Amino acid sequence: MNQKTYIFHVSGTHCPSCKIFIEDALNEQIGIKQASVNLKNETVSFETSLDESQHKLAEMLTEKIKRNGYSLSIEKKAKDRNDHAVIWQALPIGLGFLALFFLLQKSGILNLGIGGQITPVTSFVIGLIASVSSCLAIVGGLVLSLSAKISEDNVRDTKTFTLFHAGRLVSFAVLGGVLGAIGSAVGINFTLTAILGILASLVMLLLGLNLVGVFAKSKIALPSGLFNFFRKIEHKTFTPLVVGFATFFLPCGFTQSMQVSALSSGSFMSGFLIMFAFALGTLPMLALLSFGSASFAHGKYAPLFFKSAGIVVIGLGLFALFSGMAGLGIISPLFSI
Amino acid sequence: MNKTASIIITTALVIGIGIMFLGNSGDNPNSGATESVQNVEIRDGVQYVTINAQGGYSPRISSAQANIPTKLIVKTNGTYDCSAALVIRSIGYQKILPQTGEEVIDLGIPQAGAVQGLCSMGMYNFSVNFN
Numbered sequence: 366m367n368q369k370t371y372i373f374h375v376s377g378t379h380c381p382s383c384k385i386f387i388e389d390a391l392n393e394q395i396g397i398k399q400a401s402v403n404l405k406n407e408t409v410s411f412e413t414s415l416d417e418s419q420h421k422l423a424e425m426l427t428e429k430i431k432r433n434g435y436s437l438s439i440e441k442k443a444k445d446r447n448d449h450a451v452i453w454q455a456l457p458i459g460l461g462f463l464a465l466f467f468l469l470q471k472s473g474i475l476n477l478g479i480g481g482q483i484t485p486v487t488s489f490v491i492g493l494i495a496s497v498s499s500c501l502a503i504v505g506g507l508v509l510s511l512s513a514k515i516s517e518d519n520v521r522d523t524k525t526f527t528l529f530h531a532g533r534l535v536s537f538a539v540l541g542g543v544l545g546a547i548g549s550a551v552g553i554n555f556t557l558t559a560i561l562g563i564l565a566s567l568v569m570l571l572l573g574l575n576l577v578g579v580f581a582k583s584k585i586a587l588p589s590g591l592f593n594f595f596r597k598i599e600h601k602t603f604t605p606l607v608v609g610f611a612t613f614f615l616p617c618g619f620t621q622s623m624q625v626s627a628l629s630s631g632s633f634m635s636g637f638l639i640m641f642a643f644a645l646g647t648l649p650m651l652a653l654l655s656f657g658s659a660s661f662a663h664g665k666y667a668p669l670f671f672k673s674a675g676i677v678v679i680g681l682g683l684f685a686l687f688s689g690m691a692g693l694g695i696i697s698p699l700f701s702i
Numbered sequence: 703m704n705k706t707a708s709i710i711i712t713t714a715l716v717i718g719i720g721i722m723f724l725g726n727s728g729d730n731p732n733s734g735a736t737e738s739v740q741n742v743e744i745r746d747g748v749q750y751v752t753i754n755a756q757g758g759y760s761p762r763i764s765s766a767q768a769n770i771p772t773k774l775i776v777k778t779n780g781t782y783d784c785s786a787a788l789v790i791r792s793i794g795y796q797k798i799l800p801q802t803g804e805e806v807i808d809l810g811i812p813q814a815g816a817v818q819g820l821c822s823m824g825m826y827n828f829s830v831n832f833n
Contacts, residue, residue: 450705453705453708453709454708456708456712457708457711457712457715460712460715460716460719461711461715463715463719464715464718464719464722467719467722467723468722471722483801491782494782495782498783499783499784499823499825500784500823502825503823555787555789555796555822558822559822559823559824562823616822616823617784617823618782618783618784618785618786618787618821618822618823619782619783619784621784621786621787621798621822622781622782622783622786622787622798622801623782624798625798626801680719684825685823687824688823688824688825689823689824690824691820691824691825691827692789692820692821692822692823692824693824694791697818
């Protein structure tokens with residue numbers, strides 16, 4: 366059996382994770398060995414014992430990976446002209462969602478007064494409201510950007526998302542219980558949450574730009590250390606759990622109010638129930654964002670989805686960044702919704 | 703979608719979002735900027751400035767006298783949103799207000815100038831101008 370080495374052009378690669386994905390996908394194929402993607406030249410080389418023609422091979426292998434937005438070709442493709450058309454569709458879609466979101470905030474429908482004692486039922490309702498409130502700008506934006514990024518790079522996204530949401534529910538409940546048990550001992554530091562919020566907004570901006578394709582187009586690659594970091598996020602089991610845990614500390618007025626309620630509830634069990642019900646209330650919206658990303662990402666409109674999501678995330682990221690800096694007193698507030 | 707149409711929609715949306723953010727202080731009746739709300743009163747030589755906190759602060763801008771002892775009263779009424787998490791940087795105040803109630807914050811004897819309050823996420827704010 367004679368081994369032949371082929372080199373194909375590959376389109377759709379824009380990140381180190383794509384390299385890993387494509388290599389894994391090709392190596393799974395019987396008769397193909399040592400697939401290796403060269404990101405700089407956008408080529409992939411591999412050894413094969415298959416007797417197919419080059420055309421046939423390119424077609425066959427594209428079939429395997431096109432679901433994730435990659436394709437192989439013998440000739441180098443003219444730089445996707447398609448790309449430009451997509452961004453012009455994505456721009457109004459993304460901005461439309463942003464406009465809707467801010468309109469919702471300004472309309473004041475979300476500012477219902479909920480009086481009386483906090484019970485798990487009321488905290489569930491508050492969670493539902495919080496998940497479409499301005500908190501969505503930070504928590505939702507972060508979830509959307511991470512989910513879209515993970516879906517773009519990774520096939521096992523549903524597992525990652527399930528872990529994230531499980532981690533979030535469990536850590537909210539446990540931390541709520543802890544707050545209830547120790548009472549007033551823990552002060553929730555505003556400056557710390559504001560700094561976390563700014564970090565989150567920077568991650569959103571970075572991922573948003575990446576989803577829109579700014580980095581790919583100008584061929585400015587992000588520092589590889591950062592990409593390794595994201596790759597670790599994507600490929601480790603405990604990372605989505607940790608990210609879910611971290612959302613407890615992200616700045617969100619509703620979360621902070623609920624934390625105080627848990628704090629003053631006086632027992633582990635009541636704090637546990639309050640925060641668990643609250644997190645449960647935020648779940649439908651956040652689950653929609655992450656699992657929605659996954660289903661879009663594997664659908665026909667994947668490029669449009671990624672770009673639209675990128676624009677939404679950039680908008681929310683900017684909003685969160687300016688708000689966060691105003692909250693820290695670095696800049697004077699630019700706006701008030 | 704046609705590129706020209708898309709550019710037009712995009713521009714319209716950008717302008718719309720811009721108006722939402724920047725054009726709100728004048729014509730929004732809830733902001734209280736144009737309303738003459740009686741939220742400042744002087745009792746027994748102490749000036750009280752009352753601010754309502756629910757889904758933002760109102761009135762957004764109030765005027766008060768400088769150089770007399772002043773207390774800020776922040777009222778909450780079933781407030782769970784960010785406006786319950788109040789930060790006033792200039793006096794180093796930060797607290798999550800009770801969901802329903804009144805919080806009295808001592809501003810001391812303020813100099814002429816503005817005291818600004820923000821919610822912890824920074825998207826709601828109010829200021830009291832002392833002059």
